[in-house]
Amino acid sequence: MKRNKFIVIGSGRLGANIATSMSERGEDVIIIDATEDSFRKLKDSFSGYQVVGDATDLTLLESSYIKYAKTVVITTDSDNVNIYLSHICYYIYNVPKIFVRLADTDKGRLLEGTYIKAIYPFTLSFNEFRTLNEEEEQS
Numbered sequence: 402m403k404r405n406k407f408i409v410i411g412s413g414r415l416g417a418n419i420a421t422s423m424s425e426r427g428e429d430v431i432i433i434d435a436t437e438d439s440f441r442k443l444k445d446s447f448s449g450y451q452v453v454g455d456a457t458d459l460t461l462l463e464s465s466y467i468k469y470a471k472t473v474v475i476t477t478d479s480d481n482v483n484i485y486l487s488h489i490c491y492y493i494y495n496v497p498k499i500f501v502r503l504a505d506t507d508k509g510r511l512l513e514g515t516y517i518k519a520i521y522p523f524t525l526s527f528n529e530f531r532t533l534n535e536e537e538e539q540s
Contacts, residue, residue, distance in 0.1 A: 406429050
Protein backbone atom coordinates (compact mmCIF):
# COMPACT_ATOMS: atom_id res chain seq x y z
CA MET A 402 0.00 0.00 0.00
CA LYS A 403 1.46 3.32 -1.08
CA ARG A 404 1.15 5.99 1.59
CA ASN A 405 0.95 9.30 -0.25
CA LYS A 406 -1.74 11.32 1.57
CA PHE A 407 -1.12 14.28 3.86
CA ILE A 408 -4.12 14.66 6.17
CA VAL A 409 -4.87 17.66 8.36
CA ILE A 410 -7.61 17.37 10.97
CA GLY A 411 -8.90 20.76 12.06
CA SER A 412 -9.24 23.75 9.75
CA GLY A 413 -8.54 26.54 12.20
CA ARG A 414 -5.80 29.04 11.47
CA LEU A 415 -2.96 26.56 12.09
CA GLY A 416 -4.53 23.60 10.28
CA ALA A 417 -5.61 25.68 7.28
CA ASN A 418 -2.15 27.21 6.91
CA ILE A 419 -0.40 23.84 7.19
CA ALA A 420 -2.79 22.34 4.63
CA THR A 421 -2.27 25.23 2.23
CA SER A 422 1.51 25.17 2.63
CA MET A 423 1.74 21.43 2.02
CA SER A 424 -0.63 21.68 -0.95
CA GLU A 425 1.58 24.40 -2.45
CA ARG A 426 4.54 22.03 -2.01
CA GLY A 427 2.78 19.42 -4.13
CA GLU A 428 1.47 17.13 -1.40
CA ASP A 429 -1.85 15.30 -1.87
CA VAL A 430 -3.67 17.04 1.00
CA ILE A 431 -6.99 16.20 2.60
CA ILE A 432 -8.29 18.52 5.32
CA ILE A 433 -11.09 17.45 7.65
CA ASP A 434 -13.23 19.68 9.83
CA ALA A 435 -16.61 19.34 11.54
CA THR A 436 -17.92 22.56 10.00
CA GLU A 437 -17.77 23.59 6.36
CA ASP A 438 -17.40 27.26 7.30
CA SER A 439 -13.93 26.51 8.73
CA PHE A 440 -12.54 25.95 5.24
CA ARG A 441 -12.82 29.70 4.56
CA LYS A 442 -9.41 29.97 6.26
CA LEU A 443 -7.78 28.03 3.42
CA LYS A 444 -5.92 30.20 0.93
CA ASP A 445 -6.98 30.31 -2.73
CA SER A 446 -3.83 28.37 -3.61
CA PHE A 447 -5.07 25.29 -1.70
CA SER A 448 -5.64 22.50 -4.21
CA GLY A 449 -6.46 19.61 -1.91
CA TYR A 450 -9.70 18.04 -0.75
CA GLN A 451 -12.03 19.26 1.96
CA VAL A 452 -14.02 16.77 4.04
CA VAL A 453 -16.79 17.92 6.37
CA GLY A 454 -17.44 15.60 9.27
CA ASP A 455 -16.46 14.22 12.65
CA ALA A 456 -12.89 12.91 12.43
CA THR A 457 -13.47 10.69 15.47
CA ASP A 458 -15.76 8.59 13.24
CA LEU A 459 -13.56 5.79 11.88
CA THR A 460 -15.80 5.43 8.82
CA LEU A 461 -15.14 9.08 7.95
CA LEU A 462 -11.40 8.61 8.47
CA GLU A 463 -11.37 5.56 6.23
CA SER A 464 -13.34 7.33 3.50
CA SER A 465 -10.73 10.12 3.80
CA TYR A 466 -7.95 7.64 2.94
CA ILE A 467 -6.40 7.40 6.40
CA LYS A 468 -4.97 4.01 5.40
CA TYR A 469 -2.94 5.84 2.74
CA ALA A 470 -1.73 8.65 4.99
CA LYS A 471 2.00 9.17 5.27
CA THR A 472 1.47 12.17 7.57
CA VAL A 473 -1.39 13.32 9.80
CA VAL A 474 -1.44 16.71 11.52
CA ILE A 475 -4.11 17.12 14.21
CA THR A 476 -5.01 20.69 15.19
CA THR A 477 -8.54 20.71 16.60
CA ASP A 478 -9.31 22.98 19.55
CA SER A 479 -9.60 20.04 21.98
CA ASP A 480 -6.54 18.40 23.52
CA ASN A 481 -8.58 15.32 24.42
CA VAL A 482 -9.86 14.89 20.86
CA ASN A 483 -6.36 15.50 19.50
CA ILE A 484 -4.82 12.84 21.74
CA TYR A 485 -7.59 10.38 20.90
CA LEU A 486 -7.12 10.95 17.15
CA SER A 487 -3.34 10.71 17.40
CA HIS A 488 -3.69 7.35 19.16
CA ILE A 489 -6.16 6.15 16.50
CA CYS A 490 -3.67 7.12 13.79
CA TYR A 491 -0.80 5.44 15.64
CA TYR A 492 -2.36 2.27 17.02
CA ILE A 493 -5.01 1.44 14.41
CA TYR A 494 -3.75 2.90 11.14
CA ASN A 495 0.02 2.91 11.75
CA VAL A 496 0.47 6.34 10.16
CA PRO A 497 4.25 6.88 9.87
CA LYS A 498 4.28 10.59 10.84
CA ILE A 499 1.84 12.13 13.31
CA PHE A 500 1.89 15.68 14.66
CA VAL A 501 -0.56 16.87 17.29
CA ARG A 502 -1.16 20.30 18.79
CA LEU A 503 -1.65 20.32 22.55
CA ALA A 504 -2.42 23.32 24.73
CA ASP A 505 -1.68 21.46 27.97
CA THR A 506 1.99 20.48 28.13
CA ASP A 507 1.25 17.89 30.84
CA LYS A 508 -0.85 15.86 28.41
CA GLY A 509 2.29 15.09 26.42
CA ARG A 510 2.82 12.21 28.84
CA LEU A 511 0.01 10.42 27.07
CA LEU A 512 2.21 10.25 23.97
CA GLU A 513 5.20 8.64 25.69
CA GLY A 514 6.37 5.43 24.06
CA THR A 515 5.11 6.53 20.63
CA TYR A 516 6.65 8.50 17.78
CA ILE A 517 3.79 11.03 17.85
CA LYS A 518 5.25 14.55 17.88
CA ALA A 519 3.52 17.20 20.01
CA ILE A 520 3.40 20.90 19.17
CA TYR A 521 2.84 23.11 22.21
CA PRO A 522 1.80 26.71 21.37
CA PHE A 523 2.54 27.78 24.97
CA THR A 524 6.12 26.50 24.79
CA LEU A 525 6.72 28.03 21.37
CA SER A 526 5.36 31.40 22.52
CA PHE A 527 7.28 31.33 25.79
CA ASN A 528 10.55 30.46 24.02
CA GLU A 529 9.98 33.26 21.50
CA PHE A 530 9.35 35.70 24.37
CA ARG A 531 12.61 34.65 26.06
CA THR A 532 14.55 35.05 22.83
CA LEU A 533 13.09 38.49 22.14
CA ASN A 534 13.60 39.59 25.72
CA GLU A 535 17.24 38.46 25.71
CA GLU A 536 17.86 40.31 22.43
CA GLU A 537 16.31 43.44 23.95
CA GLU A 538 18.49 43.18 27.06
CA GLN A 539 21.65 42.79 24.98
CA SER A 540 21.02 45.89 22.87
